[in-house]
Amino acid sequence: MTIAVLLKQVPDTTAKITVSGGRVDQSSVAKWSTSPYDEYALEYALQLKEAGAGDLVAITCGPDRAAKMLTDAAAVGVDSMLHVVADTTEMDSKQIQSILAAAIEHCGADVVLCGKQAADTNSGSTGPGIASMMGAACVGMVSEVMVEGDSFSALRASSSGNERVSVSRPCLFAFDKASTELRRPNVKGIMMAKRKVIETVSASDLGIDMGESQVIIESHDSPPEKPPGQKFEGADSVQTVVLKLREEANVI
Amino acid sequence: MPFDALDFYDVDSLLTEDERMVRDMVRDFVDKDVLPEIEHACRDGVFPDEWRVTLGEMGVLGAPLKGYGCPGLSYAAYGVICRELERGDSGLRSFASVQGSLAMYPIWDFGSEDQKNYYLPKMASGEWIGCFGLTEPDYGSNPGDMITKAEDMGDHYLLNGAKMWITNGSIAQLAVVWAKLDGVIRGFIVEKDDEGFSAPEMKGKHSLKASVTSELVFQDCKIPKDRILPGVKGLRGPFSCLNNARYGISWGAIGSAQACFDSAKEYSLSRIQFEHPIASYQLVQNKLSWMLREITKAQLLAYHLSQKKDSGDWIPEHISLAKMNNVDIALEIARVARDIHGANGILDEYPVMRHMANLESVKTYEGTHDIHNLILGRYITGIQAFTRETS
Numbered sequence A: 001m002t003i004a005v006l007l008k009q010v011p012d013t014t015a016k017i018t019v020s021g022g023r024v025d026q027s028s029v030a031k032w033s034t035s036p037y038d039e040y041a042l043e044y045a046l047q048l049k050e051a052g053a054g055d056l057v058a059i060t061c062g063p064d065r066a067a068k069m070l071t072d073a074a075a076v077g078v079d080s081m082l083h084v085v086a087d088t089t090e091m092d093s094k095q096i097q098s099i100l101a102a103a104i105e106h107c108g109a110d111v112v113l114c115g116k117q118a119a120d121t122n123s124g125s126t127g128p129g130i131a132s133m134m135g136a137a138c139v140g141m142v143s144e145v146m147v148e149g150d151s152f153s154a155l156r157a158s159s160s161g162n163e164r165v166s167v168s169r170p171c172l173f174a175f176d177k178a179s180t181e182l183r184r185p186n187v188k189g190i191m192m193a194k195r196k197v198i199e200t201v202s203a204s205d206l207g208i209d210m211g212e213s214q215v216i217i218e219s220h221d222s223p224p225e226k227p228p229g230q231k232f233e234g235a236d237s238v239q240t241v242v243l244k245l246r247e248e249a250n251v252i
Numbered sequence B: 001m002p003f004d005a006l007d008f009y010d011v012d013s014l015l016t017e018d019e020r021m022v023r024d025m026v027r028d029f030v031d032k033d034v035l036p037e038i039e040h041a042c043r044d045g046v047f048p049d050e051w052r053v054t055l056g057e058m059g060v061l062g063a064p065l066k067g068y069g070c071p072g073l074s075y076a077a078y079g080v081i082c083r084e085l086e087r088g089d090s091g092l093r094s095f096a097s098v099q100g101s102l103a104m105y106p107i108w109d110f111g112s113e114d115q116k117n118y119y120l121p122k123m124a125s126g127e128w129i130g131c132f133g134l135t136e137p138d139y140g141s142n143p144g145d146m147i148t149k150a151e152d153m154g155d156h157y158l159l160n161g162a163k164m165w166i167t168n169g170s171i172a173q174l175a176v177v178w179a180k181l182d183g184v185i186r187g188f189i190v191e192k193d194d195e196g197f198s199a200p201e202m203k204g205k206h207s208l209k210a211s212v213t214s215e216l217v218f219q220d221c222k223i224p225k226d227r228i229l230p231g232v233k234g235l236r237g238p239f240s241c242l243n244n245a246r247y248g249i250s251w252g253a254i255g256s257a258q259a260c261f262d263s264a265k266e267y268s269l270s271r272i273q274f275e276h277p278i279a280s281y282q283l284v285q286n287k288l289s290w291m292l293r294e295i296t297k298a299q300l301l302a303y304h305l306s307q308k309k310d311s312g313d314w315i316p317e318h319i320s321l322a323k324m325n326n327v328d329i330a331l332e333i334a335r336v337a338r339d340i341h342g343a344n345g346i347l348d349e350y351p352v353m354r355h356m357a358n359l360e361s362v363k364t365y366e367g368t369h370d371i372h373n374l375i376l377g378r379y380i381t382g383i384q385a386f387t388r389e390t391s
């Protein structure tokens, strides 16, 4: 039995993003990292593996630089890694989902963990899209998952607070931020990762024809500059400040 | 926010991928576990035990040693570990230097097979802490004249004497102690509970406050015969340990300097005086660019030395130069950074005064700045100037 965790490499949340010619300038991104929600998926995938639920494969679809993320995942205990090398910048969600679904099938995985959305595109469609292609149960907004006999028990956000659900294979869990600590690698893991080989394939190696992208990105824009902060002085301004905090900032 | 370390010439790109992964791991530990706690640790004068546990879990103790449960990393990786730890605090790096280079290394290089199998795995995992007893109250730069002595009593050795300034002394399970047996310096492994051994802590330090410093006192201390290090006699024993520790310090000091530079840069950009950021004034820019210059040179020096260490093509004088230079510039950078912070520079809200005070110790231990000058002077001229005697 195989568990797959899907990892996406995104600009680090601290990296400065510049837009030029209507596109995010990827070459100016100083630091690339694993998308934060995916890190929670990875942590729980490692816990499932340790609980004996199966071998763990980390899968990514992206350019060459994304391999670094797979090596990092190997250092914390992922058994094998699959890298579908592709330039995803102009692909639509469906194309990426079909690549990842084929990659999951290629690895023989029937349990998939991923982030609820990527920190760069924030579309949130990858998990549910793949689940529907796989014919798998899809559980979103997950903050915890455990093995429970042949099935899995997951905790997810619901309108009433939290909901615990029990799911059988095939299934996909899309992770929200969880309260668990993320693990740090150790030297042994790093040395092991050095020896693990990343399987590298292209979309056509996986036998998929993605067709044309149905969604064309017309342009990227930088978010509007934040208006400068407002300054108030003296006790007389308290009422105005309270009003502004309530009416404009909606914080009280 | 992860630390954005100054690396003007991108020297870290010369590291291997796994060396950079080790760097990121230690950097993350320092960001998340060390920096939030360091000022408390300094105020209380303690080395937090959780750090010992995590260093063991990360598997960085005794970094360049191979076998017996040791990490088996390159000297470049060991250097990077020291640099990242010292970016947190010199006391933390001192802990790791003493454990790896001064306590594990002599057992690894000069110990018996039984000693290696027994001690090294639990020291690499951090379960046991080691310390290194060379300096005595009356013999610092001149350890060859040490008084501590061992006597062969037939079925055991008897140790008498005292060591001073011993890092990790009171928290260690074992001490590697250098003492004279029939007038020849030998290494002995002393365990915490050995009869006649005590390790009272030295209090009142204004420097390396998060590091434990102790005396080691031996009063008719009985040591089993199998605790002598069989593989070395004379000053070569302690000096080969010091070579490794000094090498690590030459990297470590860069970490302190990077932390001070970073703080000075941020502070000078946000501090407004005479209506403009102080970073906009030429005098301040001169200070910052001088820091950049010295840190970059120190990085290149340390990296090149790491390659020499890894290939085995090095002499102790190479290490003397690096230890001396890099600590010297780090201390001066800390002082200038403190100046740039103005009055704020003396507060524990900023790391600069702590690094500055720490580096005063680092300048003195592992061969004082001037002792390294003398080592280089002897190398250049062939004339030793340590003593007036002409031996």
Ligand SMILES: Cc1cc2nc3c(=O)[nH]c(=O)nc-3n(C[C@H](O)[C@H](O)[C@H](O)COP(=O)(O)OP(=O)(O)OC[C@H]3O[C@@H](n4cnc5c(N)ncnc54)[C@H](O)[C@@H]3O)c2cc1C
Pocket (backbone or CB within 6 Å): B098, B131, B132, B133, B134, B135, B139, B140, B141, B142, B164, B165, B166, B167, B168, B208, B213, B361, B364, B365, B366, B367, B368, B369, B370, B371, B374, B385, B386, B387
């Ligand atoms: C925080 C801390 C931790 C330490 N940890 C350890 C440890 O774990 N184990 C251990 O064994 N030791 C340790 N030491 C001791 C350290 O190694 C010694 O302090 C160092 O060797 C210097 O010795 P000293 O302090 O006796 O100074 P001295 O040798 O008395 O030197 C005083 C001054 O005289 C100068 N000087 C000495 N001889 C000459 C000369 N011939 N020519 C010109 N100038 C000279 C020195 O450069 C220095 O400026 C530690 C020290 C400190 C501060």
